[in-house]
Amino acid sequence: MRSREVDNVAPPRVEMIDVHVEYRRGRVEIEALRGANLSVAAGEFLAINGPSGSGKSTLLRAVAGLCVISEGEVKLDGRSLRGMTESELAVMRRRDIGMVHQLFNLLPDLSASENVGFPLDLDGFKSDEVRSRAIAEMERLGIAGLADRMPEELSGGEQLRVALARALVVQPLILLADEPTGALDQEASQKVMSILRELNGQGITILMVTHNPDVAAYAERTVSVVDGAIID
Secondary structure, three states, rough: OOOOOOOOOOOOEEEEEEEEEEEEEEEEEEEEEEEEEEOOOOEEEEEEEEEOOHHHHHHHHHOOOOOOOOOOEEEEOOHHHHHHOHHHHHHHHHHHHEEEOOOOOOOOOHHHHHHHHHHHHHHHOOOHHHHHHHHHHHHHHHOHHHHHHHHOOHHHHHHHHHHHHHHHOOOOOEEEEEEOOOOHHHHHHHHHHHHHHHHHHOOEEEEEEEEOOHHOOOOOOOEEEEOOOOOO
């Protein structure tokens, strides 16, 4: 009799199983995701498109544990987010997930390097290590010369790279990017996408929302979100 072989196949880095997300806008109930199913392998670069209001940003928020799921579940490396406490979710976001928002969300009273190091501050790192790791990440993205500038002194492309450095300084497993090139011109967009593709080549799993087909072409795979459902 043959012995049973052990299955060593790793689980998907991101898995969504029949996910429903609902919220209220005034007296109207909105179903942002309707039975969304998605599987993203470790190291994959996924582009997500679809019309405005279709649920793309909600999808990213669900992966990050930032919205309440009414049905279904989201798993990261096989672990369900539904079983996590709020403090566990917060730690997961600080250590495993990097997020880049369309409006960058830089803190206006902090310098560029202080913005980059902010997640490490929250995680209790000493100030010297925070500064050195922030500068090292900015050097990797070619923006170390901006370390002491304030956000208002930076161009849109520079702000985006500072936001990207902040997302990457924690050495995340997953990068979530919501329209990262939406406010940039074509040249700046190409530079940023080249950086993202290089980071993906280093093993970071990327989920990126974009309306731009030229930007989506940098990804390995594209899915569409239509009326809260994912079409692969």
